[in-house]
Amino acid sequence: MITLHDYWRSSASYRVRIALNLAGLDYKSLPVDLTKGEQTSPEHRALNPQGLVPVLEIGRQKLTQSLAIIEYLEEVHGVGLLPDSAIERAHVRALAYAVAMEIHPVCNLRVAKFVTQETGGKISMEHWMQSFIAPGLAALEQMVGDGNYCHEDRVSLADICLVPQLYNARRWNVDLAAMPKLLRIGAHLETLPAFKLAHPDRFQ
Numbered sequence: 001m002i003t004l005h006d007y008w009r010s011s012a013s014y015r016v017r018i019a020l021n022l023a024g025l026d027y028k029s030l031p032v033d034l035t036k037g038e039q040t041s042p043e044h045r046a047l048n049p050q051g052l053v054p055v056l057e058i059g060r061q062k063l064t065q066s067l068a069i070i071e072y073l074e075e076v077h078g079v080g081l082l083p084d085s086a087i088e089r090a091h092v093r094a095l096a097y098a099v100a101m102e103i104h105p106v107c108n109l110r111v112a113k114f115v116t117q118e119t120g121g122k123i124s125m126e127h128w129m130q131s132f133i134a135p136g137l138a139a140l141e142q143m144v145g146d147g148n149y150c151h152e153d154r155v156s157l158a159d160i161c162l163v164p165q166l167y168n169a170r171r172w173n174v175d176l177a178a179m180p181k182l183l184r185i186g187a188h189l190e191t192l193p194a195f196k197l198a199h200p201d202r203f204q
């Protein structure tokens with residue numbers, strides 16, 4: 001039995017949903033409502049002391065941190081999300097980290113809320129999000145390949161990070177017009193069943 005504690009709009013949860021689908025694993029989604037602060041409840045902190053989603057329960061194991069979870073799935077189920085050569089793996093990880101370790105943490109709910117509250121609303125949530133997502137994705141635009149995937153011709157860890165970040169960018173009305181490569185890759189990935197099945201609209 002595999003259980004994913006997630007939230008429909010959470011990018012990190014969305015990544016893990018895609019990876020579970022790519023691995024062909026059945027799982028049950030247990031929603032943690034971030035808008036109600038359920039991630040800080042004692043029950044959730046018992047699963048993840050960081051008070052974050054996602055948490056993946058596999059039997060008695062509790063896994064946290066989306067990229068660690070995805071690499072676990074990769075190692076155990078051989079999904080093929082990382083290229084064979086060390087240099088290419090480093091590149092794919094760099095693309096993934098550009099999203100997951102640069103853009104995403106600054107735009108986390110608790111960070112954005114703190115800024116809005118501490119500035120008495122002078123910095124709006126949307127302005128904050130746009131200020132970090134737009135330049136972060138503009139940099140990524142220069143790092144990805146010219147095809148239908150972030151790297152070469154197959155789904156990688158980088159694609160799993162890109163699609164949720166594009167979804168999030170649209171949510172905050174980020175202007176993506178100057179990022180044709182990311183838009184093309186995103187449009188292609190969204191046609192793939194593993195990505196479609198993981199879409200937030202299906203978990204709302």
Ligand SMILES: N[C@@H](CCC(=O)N[C@@H](CS)C(=O)NCC(=O)O)C(=O)O
Pocket residue numbers: 009010011012013034039051052053054064065066067100108109110111
């Ligand atoms: N680095 C973590 C980030 C997890 C994370 O930031 N989750 C967000 C949702 S995308 C969350 O639970 N936020 C709750 C909050 O900020 O209070 C991962 O990749 O799993």
